[in-house]
Amino acid sequence: MNEILLQGGRILDPGARRDAPGDLLIRDGRISGGKPSTGAVVVKLDGLVVTPGLIDPHVHLREPGQSAKETIGTGTAAAAAGGFTSVIAMPNTAPVADGPNTIAWMRQRARETGLVNVFPTGAISLGQKGEALAPIGALRQAGVVAITDDGHCIQSAELMRRALEYARMFDLPVLDHCEDRSLSAGGVMNEGRWSRILGLPGWPGIAEEVMVARNALLAELTGARVVCQHLSSAGSVRILREARARGVRLDGEASPHHLCLTEELVEGYDTNFKMNPPLRTAEDVKAVREAVADGTIRFLATDHAPHCSYEKEVEFDEAPFGVVGLETALGVYLTELVHGQGMSLGEVVARMTHLPSDYFGLGRGTLGEGAVADLTVMDPGRKWTVKKEDFRSKGRNTPFEGRELKGRAVFTMVGGEIRHDLDGRAPKK
Numbered sequence: 001m002n003e004i005l006l007q008g009g010r011i012l013d014p015g016a017r018r019d020a021p022g023d024l025l026i027r028d029g030r031i032s033g034g035k036p037s038t039g040a041v042v043v044k045l046d047g048l049v050v051t052p053g054l055i056d057p058h059v060h061l062r063e064p065g066q067s068a069k070e071t072i073g074t075g076t077a078a079a080a081a082g083g084f085t086s087v088i089a090m091p092n093t094a095p096v097a098d099g100p101n102t103i104a105w106m107r108q109r110a111r112e113t114g115l116v117n118v119f120p121t122g123a124i125s126l127g128q129k130g131e132a133l134a135p136i137g138a139l140r141q142a143g144v145v146a147i148t149d150d151g152h153c154i155q156s157a158e159l160m161r162r163a164l165e166y167a168r169m170f171d172l173p174v175l176d177h178c179e180d181r182s183l184s185a186g187g188v189m190n191e192g193r194w195s196r197i198l199g200l201p202g203w204p205g206i207a208e209e210v211m212v213a214r215n216a217l218l219a220e221l222t223g224a225r226v227v228c229q230h231l232s233s234a235g236s237v238r239i240l241r242e243a244r245a246r247g248v249r250l251d252g253e254a255s256p257h258h259l260c261l262t263e264e265l266v267e268g269y270d271t272n273f274k275m276n277p278p279l280r281t282a283e284d285v286k287a288v289r290e291a292v293a294d295g296t297i298r299f300l301a302t303d304h305a306p307h308c309s310y311e312k313e314v315e316f317d318e319a320p321f322g323v324v325g326l327e328t329a330l331g332v333y334l335t336e337l338v339h340g341q342g343m344s345l346g347e348v349v350a351r352m353t354h355l356p357s358d359y360f361g362l363g364r365g366t367l368g369e370g371a372v373a374d375l376t377v378m379d380p381g382r383k384w385t386v387k388k389e390d391f392r393s394k395g396r397n398t399p400f401e402g403r404e405l406k407g408r409a410v411f412t413m414v415g416g417e418i419r420h421d422l423d424g425r426a427p428k429k
């Protein structure tokens with residue numbers, strides 16, 4: 001018998017409406033309601049907050065095929081360091097995860113090298129080309145938790161409609177990176193005053209909004225569940241709010257950078273501020289924050305997108321889109337939403353635990369007796385400064401370098417195994 005006693009924490013399990021000081025016993029990888037035996041390993045928490053393990057619904061692990069950027073091993077190490085115990089992996093790997101063989105390979109690789117749970121998604125279209133549907137039923141059988149062409153929004157409304165009809169049959173969520181490419185073509189930053197000042201091609205908010213509106217209509221028509229990923233514009237928020245008020249099964253996702261960073265950061269042509277969709281205006285940031293606070297946008301993701309330094313260290317136009325996020329997201333969300341905006345810690349934790357678990361059917365997100373012991377210990381008041389050199393991720397492309405954040409994960413456990421222990425709280429074996 002293998003027992004670990006987390007002693008003297010504040011146990012915060014929003015799904016069970018539990019928020020009280022207490023001890024938590026982990027026995028053979030599961031939460032136990034019993035009494036610890038004399039041989040239990042004791043980890044003292046001194047009032048730190050214990051929550052169900054955080055779940056990130058949007059990461060790019062880059063394996064197979066792009067392991068110079070990241071691997072399942074390094075990406076999941078970054079996840080554990082950031083307090084995440086489960087990640088939902090996007091299918092834009094090489095090859096694209098558009099069939100059951102690639103999904104099976106990824107799941108096997110995750111079992112061998114992953115430090116946290118990896119839940120794969122499958123592509124909507126073959127090769128993410130937006131032409132022919134991937135075998136959605138076979139992907140479902142292979143264990144995907146959603147389908148998405150993230151990075152390559154399906155441009156054809158007819159193909160998207162058929163994807164939603166199939167997904168509806170399996171009640172499989174569809175995640176969409178909303179970008180009408182006839183409107184965003186060539187754009188590398190938000191279209192507006194700053195793109196004109198800097199002489200860079202613009203990617204306007206309307207390119208996102210058109211697709212959010214399309215998705216609202218198609219979700220309503222088909223009854224499928226759709227998540228509009230990493231929303232960046234005030235217009236998108238308005239369309240989402242209206243659709244949800246009508247009962248459409250449309251959801252929105254926020255990313256840390258769109259909650260607190262704005263377009264003028266591109267002024268120095270630093271490619272760590274180049275992401276897709278781009279950083280927008282202060283009004284857009286305000287709208288996204290309000291939507292998160294009032295529940296219009298329910299999901300909090302990272303959109304962790306590692307790239308090699310040599311790929312990012314080029315001219316702004318030429319650099320790939322994307323920034324890393326796994327090791328900074330919790331700090332940003334606590335800083336911005338809890339300390340900055342007055343959202344309760346319980347609400348933010350709920351959005352990062354039982355909400356995604358329930359929505360994607362992951363069977364996680366709880367500290368109830370008998371549950372798999374995936375948990376995160378966080379210190380919501382701890383101030384720290386982001387240093388990319390300390391990242392476990394191979395990616396160094398963060399827009400938060402040098403920023404002081406308030407709140408950090410200090411201890412992460414996956415299936416009863418300690419995966420991150422920032423302060424060395426567990427006794428050495």
Ligand SMILES: [Zn+2]
Nearest residue numbers: 150151177276
């Ligand atoms: Zn995307």
